[in-house]
Amino acid sequence: MLKQPDGTYRYVLILGAKVNGIKPSKALRHRIEVAAAYAARFPHVELIATGGQGPDEGMAEALVIKRELIARGVSEERIHVEAASTSTYENFLLSRVIWDGEPGLTVVTNDFHVRRARLVARLYFGLKTDALYALTPASVKPKYVIREQLAYIKLFLNYMRWKWRP
Incomplete structure (x- = not known):
């Protein structure tokens, strides 16, 4: 059984998603709502x-x-910003200056993406994680589920190159 987030980890990493103009997509809005509710429950994170x-x-x-x-x-004092990443791997890598030295993080992303995000955290950064699962809007879920399967192939190939680099 997966460990439910309980405020153990100091940092909550909210993974980015599509922005429409300057408004969050439905998928991103769900991530934000879940993170805000968690922050209200655990004011120390x-x-x-x-x-x-x-x-x-x-x-x-x-x-x-x-x-x-x-x-x-x-x-605002509880919020750190990493605004340069373009992938899940980069979300972790470029925010590392903030969370470095921590044994683990709470990851916030949509339900279809949680498993791969946690895998990236463990494989590349040696992090323990728990996760907050944001709902994925039904209208886009099939597209994201297919895209996610292709992303696993890319993750595997990139990891093999990374692991065996000279």
Whole structure:
């Protein structure tokens, strides 16, 4: 059975997702809502908003996450921002300066993505994780589930290259 997040870890890593203009997509909004509720339950945790700005986005995903968390009552002082990443791996890598030295993190992402995100944390960074599962809107779930399967292939190939690099 998976460990339910209980405030054990100091940092909550909120993975970025699509931004429509300057508004969060439904998938990202669900992540933000889950993270804000968790932050209210555990006022000692700090949140790391991750995600850069894609060419079709009007604002970096991390900045949208931060703005929306503040609108939901999370204190700005508890929110760290990593606004350059373009992948799950980079979400962890580029926010490492914030969480470095911690034994684990709480990861926030949509349900279809949790397993791979936790795998990236363990394989590349040696992190223990628990996770908050945000719902995936039914209208986009089939697309994301297929995309996720392809992402596992990419993860495997990249990890093998990384692990066996000279």
